[in-house]
Amino acid sequence: MFEATTQNRRDRRTQTLFRVLFGAMTVLLIIPVLIILGTLIVKGGPIVSINFLFTNPTHGMTAGGIFPALLGTVWLVSVALLASVPLGVAAAIYLSEYAGDNWLTRIINLAIINLAGVPSIVHALFGVGAFVLFFEFGTSILAASLTLAIMTLPVVIVSTLQSLQSVPHAFREACWNMGATRWQTIRKVVLPNAISGILTGIILEVSAPPARPPRSCSPVRCSSPPFCPRACSTRPWPWPCICSWSPPRSRTSRRPCPSVSPWS
């Protein structure tokens, strides 16, 4: 009764076959990652040093360091975060906690979904039109960051919304029954519970755009200054030119980019 029949044996063979197949596919996925990482570490490892990180590129970006790019990325991401996170989290809190199920909420949801689906070249053009030209920020980190902020806004909203909605409704009801207002409930119970999810979403989203060259290149390229952030000669700290607007008188007297070192 417990001996393996032919059917059993066939089933077991199929089972093993599929296990091996799926395992092989998984391994196949990991191999490229390992190759890339390996090449990076082996070929690039010896070059990374403090010098590399903190000096300017020379000889038309074929030698020297990556300091301006590093600094530029830091500035870009910080300002984009500053612009998109408060706005995104606030919008998500409104949609999750306050909004009723009416036509306005539906329009807002539609707008967010559409914003997420806009191709990045359109974002780039919008950034150029709105920030570089209309607000006259010029090609600056500010314009690029704001464009990036608009790109990351829908993702911040959606991930915050998901974190907020994963807080059980019973908690909110318990607080409301106690006489707490909506904001008191959010502040004391809902937000602290959802904060880890919100932060995870933000971190994941923020690490993505600057690292996605083909897609994010256009928004950043169109609206930001050439690779070397210009240091304002009047400031000691390596402030890049956050805003290339300057009073007309000094427009002609700006120093060309490569000769200005951030530390001068």
Add this chain to the structure above:
Amino acid sequence: MVAADAPSTAAAPTLLEVRDLRIAYHGETALQGVNLEVREHEIFGIIGPANAGKTSFLKALNRMDEETAGMSVHGEVVFGGRDVRRWRNVYALRRRIGVVFPLPVGLPLSVYDNVALAPRLAGIRDRAELDVIVERCLERASLWDEVKDRLSSLGSLLSGGQQQRLTIARALSQEPQMLMLDEFSIAVDPVTTMRIEDVLKELRHEMTIILVTNLVQQARRLADRTAFFLEGACVEIGDTEALFRGEVQDPRTRAYLEGRFG
């Protein structure tokens, strides 16, 4: 059996009066034509099978229907002499009424913060005062001995019975005039149920209690007067002892009390 030391509630003033209450969800009637009154310092039981409208009734009392989409309430609910709909500050109204839910809810704060939440919302900041309030509420809810050494542990990690007592402690910290319990014992073990029932018998001296339960014997043990809800209507209200002795007016009540359905 209602305890022998229960104060006579026949002459007590009315705390809550409900006149012709009608509740509908998206147009579908859930409860209609409810007329009853609850006197001070009594335990008022509400029994009935599922879907009778008992929970909706409780929601209408502290205006939680406003937080539920599609729920419409008509009729008058007079609490403490004032129409509940006319209270401009609905949060003040809700603070006077404590609620205990069927499923235990331990908020994801420390046990201390769970009980101190209501006083903090009311503006009490002094740590010493909060300590006193927390200890007193946990004592009265019969939970102090079990948590006094771990007040900073998370409230949502307590056992079900402990969380239910924590909910009661939270409700007590509001210093409510009325406490509403909605089938508090369904997710709780029998020992904790007995402990909570003892707590309720003590609490009746300070506040009024409305006890919704699907355990007929629980109503018999605790309630002074009992109302029988069936399919969206309040069929009968009467003195608990009298009802269980058989002095019922409606045959459906008799059938339910005898366990023939429900």
